[in-house]
Amino acid sequence: MAKPTDTRTRILAVARELFAQQGVRETSLREIADRLGITKPALYYHFASREDLVRSIxxxxxxxxxxxxxxxxxxxxxxxxxxxxxxxxxxxxxxxxxxxxxxxxxxxxxxxxxxxxxxxxxxxxxxxxxxxxxxxxxxxxxxxxxxxxxxxxxxxxxxxxxxxxxxxxxxxxxxxxxxxxxxxxx
Amino acid sequence: MAKPTDTRTRILAVARELFAQQGVRETSLREIADRLGITKPALYYHFASREDLVRSIxxxxxxxxxxxxxxxxxxxxxxxxxxxxxxxxxxxxxxxxxxxxxxxxxxxxxxxxxxxxxxxxxxxxxxxxxxxxxxxxxxxxxxxxxxxxxxxxxxxxxxxxxxxxxxxxxxxxxxxxxxxxxxxxx
DNA sequence: GTCTATAATCGGATAGAC
DNA sequence: GTCTATCCGATTATAGAC
Structure with a gap:
């Protein structure tokens, strides 16, 4: 049952990294999506809003x-x-x-x-x-x-x-x- | 010769206060201008850019x-x-x-x-x-x-x-x- | 789950009148 | 020195197709 890391977890990991590197406000959803090879709306499937993503971290x-x-x-x-x-x-x-x-x-x-x-x-x-x-x-x-x-x-x-x-x-x-x-x- | 504090100095004071309170990136030029009762373009007469203002502080x-x-x-x-x-x-x-x-x-x-x-x-x-x-x-x-x-x-x-x-x-x-x-x- | 397309908003910055 | 008006870019967020 080795789930190859689901998208939600991968989003959290990338966001954590970018937030730490360049700051929260300085990191846009576009940047996170690009890094993952997906698009912005895909993020909104996993998190209700930008604040919801920050809070989850x-x-x-x-x-x-x-x-x-x-x-x-x-x-x-x-x-x-x-x-x-x-x-x-x-x-x-x-x-x-x-x-x-x-x-x-x-x-x-x-x-x-x-x-x-x-x-x-x-x-x-x-x-x-x-x-x-x-x-x-x-x-x-x-x-x-x-x-x-x-x-x-x-x-x-x-x-x-x-x-x-x-x-x-x-x-x-x-x-x-x-x-x-x-x-x-x- | 009691200069009633020139505009440039007042801008720096207000910017310093707002930056400290709510963060640099979280403070817009509009907010600073509003607080002083002037408009954004007026800021640009005193500072070449937003970064110039931050640097001056x-x-x-x-x-x-x-x-x-x-x-x-x-x-x-x-x-x-x-x-x-x-x-x-x-x-x-x-x-x-x-x-x-x-x-x-x-x-x-x-x-x-x-x-x-x-x-x-x-x-x-x-x-x-x-x-x-x-x-x-x-x-x-x-x-x-x-x-x-x-x-x-x-x-x-x-x-x-x-x-x-x-x-x-x-x-x-x-x-x-x-x-x-x-x-x-x- | 992910896409394209787009709305709505706000940011920094400039042109030109007064 | 300060204004009005405007441009341009980027951002969050949503609608609707696949």
Missing amino acids: VEPMMDDIERFVAGRERHDGAEPAAAHDPRELLGDYFELAWRHRDVLVMVVRELPVLATLEVGDRFSSWRRRLILLLLGPDPAVAARIGATVALGGLSDCAVEYAHLPPEEVKGPAVEAAAAALGFPRP | VEPMMDDIERFVAGRERHDGAEPAAAHDPRELLGDYFELAWRHRDVLVMVVRELPVLATLEVGDRFSSWRRRLILLLLGPDPAVAARIGATVALGGLSDCAVEYAHLPPEEVKGPAVEAAAAALGFPRP
Whole structure:
């Protein structure tokens, strides 16, 4: 039953590649269709609109991050515990960013284009909640700034060193992030 | 001699604001003209083309960064000394990013749109040279990763905490970056 | 599922009057 | 310096045949 990759999947793959290379708004449906050797109307058979295509690419990552954050928060309404081991949380966060690094580049570089999907607000929310998990409630400004350096720096690494094997990147990246957070190397 | 702000300056201000808010490619000349109460052809009296307008906004920042990096490199062809105090260099770098934080957001989010200005290549070059200044020639991968966290995190802070007074942000941000680099708090 | 043909819209840019 | 009017190209999207 080796389906030779159906058209919908091939469209998604080509779109992902072009969006990452030249930007979302800078890629037209014509360009995607040409690359695949089909025509524009054929795209509309598989996706209701241009926005539907974009959403189909972005949403799996968004859902994955939402699960990541929500799964580590308390659900009983009690105060969120800062009981998370920083290195473990940062390591898991690195692997998450790494898994989605292609779409991640696209998203962080194009928040304005993706405004209709409210990507910016959701990212802010996740970062706020992650800082809460790392530092506990009401952290001082200085600690929050350290956390911003740590989390922002980790995402940058997933993008910057995408050509290296992840095992080689993860360790040093997590150590640097932990140090920025105020947990220096043992 | 209180010139009531000439039109060219007003155009640049409105364009900067709209570009930062909704993206470069997502802002049309019509939108800029409407906001100013003039028409599109009037824009063309002040700028030769759309690209000329974008360039006029981005270039001052680019020149400033180039001067920053070049001014700290050795010019005699000798090996680049790693003799820079990390906290001093990081602090100056923070202030640079802070000064240009509005245009900075626009640029890092829209590398694809600005491809014709070769913004991406120039940014890569600056980061590479800064890492050289911080770590000396041929740094190990782990050290480079720490530097990526440090420099990336600093830029993020200039954007993320743009609403706070810079004196409040700079200290903690530089300390976090230095720790990520491997120079822990004394 | 994919095509041809086409509608409707919007973008950047120019000519020429005032 | 700013306007009206206009051109040209490209884009999203749809209708209808195969």
